Amino acid sequence: MFDVNQIRKDFPMLNGKKMQGHPLIYLDNGATTLKPQVVIESVCDYLTNYSGNAHRGDYDLSHEVDEHYEQSREIVRQFINAKRKEEIVFTSGSTDSLNMIAYGYGLTHLKANDEILITVAEHASNTLPWFDVARLTGATVHYINLDETGRLTLENVQKAVTEKTKIIAVAEVTNVLGYQAPMKDICQFAHERGIVVVVDGAQSVPHQVTDVQDTDIDFLAFSGHKMCGPTGIGVMYGKYDLLKDMKPTRLGGGANSRYNSCGVVTLKDPPYRFEAGTPHIEGAIGLATAMQYLMKIGMNDIHEYEQELRQYCIQKMLQLDNVQVYNPHSMGAIAFNIKGVFSQDAASLFNSYGIAIRAGQHCAKILDEFLKVSTTLRASFYFYNTKEEIDAFIEVCKKGDDFLDAFFK
Amino acid sequence: MFDVNQIRKDFPMLNGKKMQGHPLIYLDNGATTLKPQVVIESVCDYLTNYSGNAHRGDYDLSHEVDEHYEQSREIVRQFINAKRKEEIVFTSGSTDSLNMIAYGYGLTHLKANDEILITVAEHASNTLPWFDVARLTGATVHYINLDETGRLTLENVQKAVTEKTKIIAVAEVTNVLGYQAPMKDICQFAHERGIVVVVDGAQSVPHQVTDVQDTDIDFLAFSGHKMCGPTGIGVMYGKYDLLKDMKPTRLGGGANSRYNSCGVVTLKDPPYRFEAGTPHIEGAIGLATAMQYLMKIGMNDIHEYEQELRQYCIQKMLQLDNVQVYNPHSMGAIAFNIKGVFSQDAASLFNSYGIAIRAGQHCAKILDEFLKVSTTLRASFYFYNTKEEIDAFIEVCKKGDDFLDAFFK
Amino acid sequence: MHSLNDPQLLREIIMDHYEHPRNRGLVDDDSYLKINMNSQTCIDNLDIQVKFDGDKIEDVRYDGEACAICTSSTSIMSELVKGKTKQEAQKIIDNYMNMIYEKDYDPEILEEAIAFQNTYKQANRIKCATLGWNGLVALMKESEE
Amino acid sequence: MHSLNDPQLLREIIMDHYEHPRNRGLVDDDSYLKINMNSQTCIDNLDIQVKFDGDKIEDVRYDGEACAICTSSTSIMSELVKGKTKQEAQKIIDNYMNMIYEKDYDPEILEEAIAFQNTYKQANRIKCATLGWNGLVALMKESEE
Ligand SMILES: Cc1ncc(COP(=O)(O)O)c(C=O)c1O
Numbered sequence A, B: 001m002f003d004v005n006q007i008r009k010d011f012p013m014l015n016g017k018k019m020q021g022h023p024l025i026y027l028d029n030g031a032t033t034l035k036p037q038v039v040i041e042s043v044c045d046y047l048t049n050y051s052g053n054a055h056r057g058d059y060d061l062s063h064e065v066d067e068h069y070e071q072s073r074e075i076v077r078q079f080i081n082a083k084r085k086e087e088i089v090f091t092s093g094s095t096d097s098l099n100m101i102a103y104g105y106g107l108t109h110l111k112a113n114d115e116i117l118i119t120v121a122e123h124a125s126n127t128l129p130w131f132d133v134a135r136l137t138g139a140t141v142h143y144i145n146l147d148e149t150g151r152l153t154l155e156n157v158q159k160a161v162t163e164k165t166k167i168i169a170v171a172e173v174t175n176v177l178g179y180q181a182p183m184k185d186i187c188q189f190a191h192e193r194g195i196v197v198v199v200d201g202a203q204s205v206p207h208q209v210t211d212v213q214d215t216d217i218d219f220l221a222f223s224g225h226k227m228c229g230p231t232g233i234g235v236m237y238g239k240y241d242l243l244k245d246m247k248p249t250r251l252g253g254g255a256n257s258r259y260n261s262c263g264v265v266t267l268k269d270p271p272y273r274f275e276a277g278t279p280h281i282e283g284a285i286g287l288a289t290a291m292q293y294l295m296k297i298g299m300n301d302i303h304e305y306e307q308e309l310r311q312y313c314i315q316k317m318l319q320l321d322n323v324q325v326y327n328p329h330s331m332g333a334i335a336f337n338i339k340g341v342f343s344q345d346a347a348s349l350f351n352s353y354g355i356a357i358r359a360g361q362h363c364a365k366i367l368d369e370f371l372k373v374s375t376t377l378r379a380s381f382y383f384y385n386t387k388e389e390i391d392a393f394i395e396v397c398k399k400g401d402d403f404l405d406a407f408f409k
Numbered sequence C, D: 001m002h003s004l005n006d007p008q009l010l011r012e013i014i015m016d017h018y019e020h021p022r023n024r025g026l027v028d029d030d031s032y033l034k035i036n037m038n039s040q041t042c043i044d045n046l047d048i049q050v051k052f053d054g055d056k057i058e059d060v061r062y063d064g065e066a067c068a069i070c071t072s073s074t075s076i077m078s079e080l081v082k083g084k085t086k087q088e089a090q091k092i093i094d095n096y097m098n099m100i101y102e103k104d105y106d107p108e109i110l111e112e113a114i115a116f117q118n119t120y121k122q123a124n125r126i127k128c129a130t131l132g133w134n135g136l137v138a139l140m141k142e143s144e145e
């Protein structure tokens, strides 16, 4: 049974943290999430009780670290239901993962005139690496049209795909508009044409059940810090055969098995070839603890509860005349503006009531060409938010016009 | 005044941790170091009390994170005496830093027939990226000869440099042989010829005073975890003008200031262009705390004490007939073997007495072509080690022949 | 001088300059020095132009996209320094920065700019309240080179 | 059968096979299947060759660089399975792995290989004590394909 009050007790930041004198209402979960006590403890446990290096050394401490580290990989495998744990590569975050895919797979598999498909709703981290890889290979980046609400549909994918399409790189849930892409259908269509599907899961993996075998996606990128885990840790999932056929973007200690002074290098098998250097050990361990915590609550329950919160919030917002909502029917973040108030001024007003929401382009800087507004506000929930918090948020929405209040309180 | 017993109280792992029933004697500091309580607390403090995102959001929590994060950059600047804090780029570790330099600077500045100089004592992370960049650009990797003891001398640098030399990439202190390179002289010689000097500081920065303005090095790479900091965090230092002229190896959120759907991208100024995506926030903060801790003890005192330990240990080892020491006169790790015992078997024996030392090629896999032994043992100290620990270590050296004891205790 | 203790008045000053920014709009004239100021951590993005006549600041222009705090602080700045010598302008700038960073300052000299006296309470707005001012500083420096 | 409780004896077995490894040295014969086993976390690096004759393991060879535990466990393995059917070898392998991973096993069938019964106490040596055995497993699998 989902009991949000019980859950909130697990998060130190929800028990005493204040902002501008008000208890923190954290609605910027799209940017990063708060950490439950168990995650904090598992990070501290490594630093305090077994802080050795992994994959190294020939003594029990190092072996102990190794076991924790590899056990973390196995927990990630479970969380996304990958076939093998060797398909899980630890990275420093979604951005790192997406760059590894673009430069490690895209750069070595694309040639002049090949096409990469993305959308204008992609995060910068799923846009800029593809621009660059296109520049280097002579391939081109094309856009799949969004439908009039901002959604990615199978039909539009079908329209955008040509003989030359080699890669489709899209977010499963986008970070501003929050629509869910029909990944399974897209994969089926793509695979019939030999197209590789890269999924930016930064905003989906934390909020719903992920099953990479069911959707059959080829690559998946996501970040630990957006799902109750530490910062500086993320995951690149890839089907094993694709990983084997891929070049690491970082070379060095731990990634090679043999080399000599003539430059002949033998790379290790995945995932190790992609994890050169000392990894973020307590990050991997902390992320695994976060996943165990989430699985214990249940990803289905989390998803359902978040949808309930979103509905509740949207209904109240739609009743306000001074608020414009851009994506009432999606399932992720709520993108909106207070009419006549510059987003940054509005965010400041929310801040003065202890409410954390974000203003700006949200790193999806080309979305303005679709939404036709240059910046928006974004409120994004996680399973520890409550209807009472939303009520407080709505009250501040109503005060929108007095945005300078923030400055004179 | 340097009081090792006082210092040891700061490290939880030195107060209660056991290995094979013995109190842990940790002599694998070249691989990673133990963490003092203050570092653990600063990491926990972020996770517990202000776990927001940096460079994002428009509310006090995010601003608070930003301040801590940028303050950490300033502390790193102080620690290595860089001119500006914008010359400090947070990375995921030395390996990441060295790859960023090789691919971000080397790849864009080298052309066919240019020469890159390294030594056979370099760590894989300062070797493999250069092999690859050479392959991609048509440049070649050449080796500066070590002298007969394994030391890098100015004379040999001078002999190796040609008209075509563009980059010298060497460790300030190497990880197996532990000799200190004369960086200031090398830089002076190199700069007169327009050669850029890349320094792998993974084994020097933790153990001695670093002054990048005094040595005048162009790039410096090092890791947090080898200097009492968290894993998954490191630093790339570069002179500002060089950084401005360099391409990031990861693109994405936070690194660009503007772009549009046609692919026109404007990168931010350094260091931000190199820090795409959510950074390892608690890592940067923890590293800064570690540096403050080290500075408070004093890097000069730390260095002096470690040299004293090394002398003490070397003298005892040289008295043992069954031990071969490969680098009695250097200042870093001690490379040795127990005669007639395979290094891995020996490490196991040490383990059975609670002593952590490492066996193998130590990620400097081409060194065997110089040492003519394929593997060695490595004992590496940090300022929290004691003479009593060394005595215990020496006792086990003496037992070398009975290496199977480890198996039958 | 404005009453420092009347939030209503200070607020009206900001709103007035936000809704009716003075000296806004760029000119196509090479005798102006120009700089693009875009905050790397927020959305504000202004181009600033200044025309110097020897030691004197003859004109200040700006345009772009910015929040209320950024727009009105830049508007007020433009009025304050126009026609002043660089030295006089520098004194105003110094006092303004002191106010923003909670040091001693002379409220008299800042005139309407005192509307931003509370900025420190929302530290994340400092970048907004200083963007235009920092642009001026950069151009004054450039004019000396 | 060897006495399980005499460390001195077990130790001598390991030393004997380390210093005088049986079946060591590769042969230049295409009828052997071959695999390189190199532990990704340690230094051991062995090439293993097995010749199958139908269902029978006719010969086992190996060479390379490895520690005492790895060398002697491979030597003992080669003696144990040579001349056995795949099924018999599989039973020995299963018992060996069970011993290593602290499950139930039949000491009788393992003969000298029981010298490695303490491996679990130094868990970081498991990779050494199983490298050669895993090579055999891989080649047996390959022979079925
Ligand atoms: C000399 C040297 N360079 C580079 C590295 C790589 O450091 P990291 O594993 O933290 O990336 C090491 C550490 O093993 C080292 O000793």
Ligand SMILES: Cc1ncc(COP(=O)(O)O)c(C=O)c1O
Pocket (backbone or CB within 6 Å): A030, A031, A093, A094, A095, A096, A123, A125, A126, A171, A173, A174, A175, A200, A202, A203, A223, A363, B253, B276, B277, B278, B279
């Ligand atoms: C959809 C999407 N992709 C990628 C990222 C980048 O994640 P990170 O900053 O953790 O690398 C984000 C987070 O902002 C995101 O929302």
